Amino acid sequence: MAENTDVVVIGGGYAGVMAANRLTQRDDVTVTLVNPRPTFVHRVRLHQLVGGTDSAVVDYREVLAEGVRLVVDSVTRIDAAGRGVELASGGAVGYDYLVYAVGSGTADPQVPGAAEFAYPIATLEEAERLRPVLDSAPATAAVTVVGAGPAGIETAAELAEQGRTVTLVCGGVLGPYLHTRGRRSVAGRLAALGVTVLDGSGAKVTAVTRDAVRLADGRKLPSAVTIWTAGFGVPDLAARSGLSTDALGRLLTDETLTSVDDERIVAAGDSAAPSGLPLRMSCQAAMPLGARAADTVLSRLAQERPETLNQSFGAQCISLGRDTGIFQFGNRSDVAVWFHIDGRLGAKMKEGVCKGIVKHLADEADRPGGYRLHRVKGGAGRQKALEALRAAAPVAVEQVS
Structure with missing residues (x-):
């Protein structure tokens, strides 16, 4: 009788669900x-939860393979030597292989008053906490959104479309990823919605109080509700468990997503730092990384050499209310190009992406091994960065075969 292999996946987001589903293609693997x-949690819809237009949750029965055992609990420690994880409930689960996909959340803002008076929305619980605060605030109350990445832009647009008085504080450039043309399009739509956009170095937040936001250039903005979308952090589980991490706390791996400390541990999604060169935090990276992590485990079980990371990107899409959006195209190395699609078609494309994410996961649950996007050839940017890294520190990160 063939020996059974136990694989534990920590984290049920985009990367974790993809990995768990894909691992079920072998009958001798228990996931x-x-x-x-x-x-x-359909995280790319959390701004809609804040705006009251979507719940941002999906039943696991829709996206998780029937053969995956779901344990609703939190992992407090990874015992790599003993090949087990300790749970908050007091229990433990053993493993032969571990997929580390704990995702990301709100970074510690390090700004006086932000933790006390601002509302982050990087997790379901944070967005749910904000929703009743907005409901109880007068429609004319000043709302300040801090952070001009996709989450900040989408939240500002969602609330302004509902008639809220919104100021978007960039702390730098509006939509840092966007091409100049795409940035102009987004700025125009925000202006049409009545959003006040404050950018440049003087628009960095230096303090948050109960009813105001202070900026580096001395301005004081009245703010009845301050929403914080600037920056992401990752859970410290890997560091607390004695595993090697980067400065942000992401698990350090080689290009097969294998931990530099232990070949029985692979990482995927926002919490992975392959070769110390992590990819952009996004569902666009998370699902392919989840598939790649699963393939690494399956290759080892088949006594084959795992393939290395070859991530391809294509675009960044941002909703600007319910009827308008932008689909910003980029090259395979994740650099924005001049071409974008905006307006109603941009909104339809963004909605198509949101629905497509769930469909990809559901399809992999029904037909494990069918997902192929992680095999699309990536751009030359990562390979050049790896060559430069290895030239500077040739033994800093070795691949585990």
């Missing part, structure tokens, strides 16, 4: 997914 929530 356990440990996640603190009983439902899947």
